[in-house]
Amino acid sequence: MNRQDGRVIRSEAPESWWEAVWTDAPITTQWDDGAYTGPGRGRTPSCSNxxxxxxxxxxxxxxxxxxxxxxxxxxxxxxxxxxxxxxxxxxxxxxxxxxxxxxxxxxxxxxxxxxxxxxxxxxxxxxxxxxxxxxxxxxxxxxxxxxxxxxxxxxxxxxxxxxxxxxxxxxxxxxxxxxxxxxxxxxxxxxxxxxxxxxxRRNLPPTSDFLDENTWPAGGVESRTTLSPDDVGEWIHMFAIGVQVPDMFCRVSDVREDSYRLWLFDRGRTSWASADYVRGEASFRVVQSGRRELWHELETAWRWWYQQGQPDFDRFGLTVDDRGHVVWVDVPANPVPRWAPGARVRNH
The missing domain is CATH 3.40.50.150 (Vaccinia Virus protein VP39)
Known part of the structure; x- marks a missing residue:
């Protein structure tokens, strides 16, 4: 193994190569659609085993x-x-x-x-x-x-x-x-x-299309929430939220040992929100801007999932017909609710 860049080259270390091949883990075989060929990691993995x-x-x-x-x-x-x-x-x-x-x-x-x-x-x-x-x-x-x-x-x-x-x-x-x-x-x-x-590929707009992070809170409306940003970040949480609010996406910044900032944006570039996680706190600062209240849309989506008994992936299903892609829980007759872009959801 080349310990400087993490690569395992078969001709140089055949035993390590075979060990890596038979490990139950994905192996990245291409970065950045082949544009990155140097040592170590590129920016984005684009092919793997x-x-x-x-x-x-x-x-x-x-x-x-x-x-x-x-x-x-x-x-x-x-x-x-x-x-x-x-x-x-x-x-x-x-x-x-x-x-x-x-x-x-x-x-x-x-x-x-x-x-x-x-x-x-x-x-x-x-x-x-x-x-x-x-x-x-x-x-x-x-x-x-x-x-x-x-x-x-x-x-x-x-x-x-x-x-x-x-x-x-x-x-x-x-x-x-x-x-x-x-x-x-x-x-x-x-x-x-x-x-x-x-x-x-998602091709999401950059944060700079919404605001200059250096001027945050950038005139946004501030509030507090008792729902921790750290309690909505599991893979199943993101799935349940994303199905209900299909045009919203998130990013994370200012990551420290005990805190970070969760950002929410809509693909229509109309609104943004931020929620600041600080370990040990009972409530968390929220800032929202634009015609939508994205944090409250997220809260509503997460609470719907919680009220359904916190279903895991195996309780969800998908139907594709003339209605489009409809995700449901337990049976097709129980579709997951979807928030239309622009809906103002209040859950203060």
């Missing part, structure tokens, strides 16, 4: 049977495609990768292991219609919207397994069944944290 337990749990949810044809979105290193080939045969596996360099490397690895799936370089949202329809579709990247092409390329009764999450954060693997009417419905089967499908 997922942790084995996640790979196997998603393949279990996919529940393939002999003769099934599978479309994989996100070839990555090629490992998942190799597992599918081993189970179903090369002729039944199509894998799509947006990055030509990653696709070429994966194809070479697969060939070296004597696997020969169809490796397509292209936009994952478009799937691959030439070999449709498919019995199963699996995404190894996260989405915020199930692409319509995936649905049109799936057989009735087909299963789509994909990590799904709102803009705010929080994410889980959805196992969805395609109905005869071309809609999708199913439950979430466990939390996840995948890189976003490149064509659906």
């Amino acid at each position: 997922s942790m084995p337990t996640m790979v196997f749990s998603m393949l279990s949810a996919l529940d393939v049977e002999a003769g099934h044809r599978v479309l994989e979105i996100g070839t990555g290193t090629g490992w998942n495609a190799a597992l599918l080939c081993h189970r179903l045969g090369d002729m039944n596996v199509v894998t799509v990768e947006v990055d030509a360099h990653i696709a070429a490397e994966a194809r070479a690895r697969l060939m070296a292991a004597d696997f020969h799936p169809k490796v397509i370089v292209g936009d994952g949202t478009r799937g691959y219609g030439k070999d449709a329809p498919y019995d199963r579709i699996i995404a190894t990247c996260s989405v915020g919207s199930i692409p319509v092409r995936w649905v049109s390329q799936a057989k009735p009764g087909a299963v789509i397994v994909a990590p799904w999450g709102p803009v705010y954060g929080g994410e889980a693997v959805a196992r969805l069944t395609v109905t005869e009417a071309g809609t999708l419905t199913g439950r979430f089967v466990g939390s996840s944290a995948f890189m976003r499908l490149r064509e659906q």
